[in-house]
Amino acid sequence: MHNFEFVKPSSIADAVKALAAEGAQPLSGGQTLLPTMKQRLAAPEVLVSLTGIAEMQGVCMGEGGLHVGAATPHAVVAREAAPSYPALAALAGGIGDPAVRNRGTIGGSVANNDPAACYPAAVLASGATVVTDRRRIAADDYFQGMFTTALEEGEFITQVIFPVPQAAAYVKFNQPASRFALTAVFVARFADGVRVAVTGASNNGVFRWEEAEAALSADFSTAAISGLSVSDADMISDLHGSAAYRANLVKVLTGRAVNAAH
Amino acid sequence: MTKVTMTVNGKSVSAEAEGRTLLVNYLREGLGLTGTHVGCDTSQCGACVVHVDGKAVKSCTVFAVDVAGSDVRTIEGMANADGSLGVVQQAFQDHHGLQCGFCTPGMVMSSAALLAENPRPTEAEIRHYLEGNICRCTGYHNIVKAVLAASGQDAGAMAAE
Numbered sequence: 001m002h003n004f005e006f007v008k009p010s011s012i013a014d015a016v017k018a019l020a021a022e023g024a025q026p027l028s029g030g031q032t033l034l035p036t037m038k039q040r041l042a043a044p045e046v047l048v049s050l051t052g053i054a055e056m057q058g059v060c061m062g063e064g065g066l067h068v069g070a071a072t073p074h075a076v077v078a079r080e081a082a083p084s085y086p087a088l089a090a091l092a093g094g095i096g097d098p099a100v101r102n103r104g105t106i107g108g109s110v111a112n113n114d115p116a117a118c119y120p121a122a123v124l125a126s127g128a129t130v131v132t133d134r135r136r137i138a139a140d141d142y143f144q145g146m147f148t149t150a151l152e153e154g155e156f157i158t159q160v161i162f163p164v165p166q167a168a169a170y171v172k173f174n175q176p177a178s179r180f181a182l183t184a185v186f187v188a189r190f191a192d193g194v195r196v197a198v199t200g201a202s203n204n205g206v207f208r209w210e211e212a213e214a215a216l217s218a219d220f221s222t223a224a225i226s227g228l229s230v231s232d233a234d235m236i237s238d239l240h241g242s243a244a245y246r247a248n249l250v251k252v253l254t255g256r257a258v259n260a261a262h
Numbered sequence: 263m264t265k266v267t268m269t270v271n272g273k274s275v276s277a278e279a280e281g282r283t284l285l286v287n288y289l290r291e292g293l294g295l296t297g298t299h300v301g302c303d304t305s306q307c308g309a310c311v312v313h314v315d316g317k318a319v320k321s322c323t324v325f326a327v328d329v330a331g332s333d334v335r336t337i338e339g340m341a342n343a344d345g346s347l348g349v350v351q352q353a354f355q356d357h358h359g360l361q362c363g364f365c366t367p368g369m370v371m372s373s374a375a376l377l378a379e380n381p382r383p384t385e386a387e388i389r390h391y392l393e394g395n396i397c398r399c400t401g402y403h404n405i406v407k408a409v410l411a412a413s414g415q416d417a418g419a420m421a422a423e
Contacts, residue, residue: 003281026327031305037282047325051328097394097399098376099305099372100305102318
């Protein structure tokens with residue numbers, strides 16, 4: 001990989017200053033960025049590590065729900081979110097493998113918006129708020145297609161705030177080699193309705209299955225979605241599964257998530 | 263190049279590194295600790311697993327400079343003070359948990375991390391935890407037996423196949 005200048009600030013304010021440099025890019029756990037740099041698909045001139053910033057670490061209940069610091073590794077979310085938001089904790093505990101979970105962070109995952117990543121489904125289904133160094137972005141406005149988000153140049157996530165649903169579950173159909181989602185569905189039931197987010201399936205990245213949301217808001221049972229079908233028009237098709245296979249998985253996994261939600 | 267300092271296997275060490283120097287290359291080339299292996303170099307295989315501040319990480323996917331100041335443990339730090347094999351290493355030998363040995367440093371480090379978190383794991387927990395460590399020789403069975411034995415459980419009770 002190409003070399004770069006490395007900076008490791010210890011506060012958000014210092015990270016903002018460092019990221020103002022020409023060609024600067026944030027680095028979180030690096031579990032995606034390092035492989036990308038090895039392939040020379042990314043070649044930042046300055047890398048600003050965000051993992052030394054104490055105010056971006058940790059999980060706690062606060063205003064608006066569960067506050068997760070953007071530099072919190074998956075393993076910590078898996079452990080510390082378990083009492084307050086078990087479905088989110090279970091999702092974090094199923095990402096990659098234990099060593100990846102010790103480095104990879106929620107902020108990195110949400111900023112990258114891989115179309116098969118787990119966290120975007122939780123953020124979108126929970127109607128979470130993505131807090132950055134300069135503003136707050138609603139999940140519905142944040143995800144803008146495969147590897148595309150509302151983040152501007154140099155902007156970085158500092159925290160994600162999750163409203164905690166009454167019941168929720170994430171069901172992932174593993175792609176066993178990469179451990180990403182071949183397709184996965186997060187169902188979250190709130191007092192004012194149900195949200196269903198799908199990852200791994202669409203060419204446009206994570207999306208809400210609004211037809212299922214309407215049906216499940218009226219009747220939270222698998223019967224409510226049995227008559228629905230998912231179009232395969234925008235679905236990913238690759239050697240692991242055809243578009244039609246993924247479209248079918250969306251419905252099957254939504255049913256399983258409804259059954260698993262508690 | 264800058265001087266990167268950290269604690270490795272209980273000793274303070276430093277070596278020159280570029281920003282892009284991976285932790286595994288810092289250990290192997292900078293410090294001569296070649297027990298940690300580079301298998302896939304894409305964070306799939308786990309041959310490069312070491313502990314950073316007590317947590318298992320894939321050292322091919324971490325920059326050395328990003329963990330400067332950390333407490334790192336490698337396979338070279340797993341033996342007892344008198345040079346005899348540590349508990350996990352001895353269990354791998356006793357139960358034939360290796361054949362070619364290439365994945366073994368990572369297997370031992372991941373197994374030790376598991377036992378630190380969960381001192382008496384079930385067979386299923388061991389298999390699940392070692393998901394990120396690939397072995398092409400053993401079929402995993404004897405590795406799982408070795409980890410059961412290292413945790414003080416009866417590996418003989420595990421099914422033969």
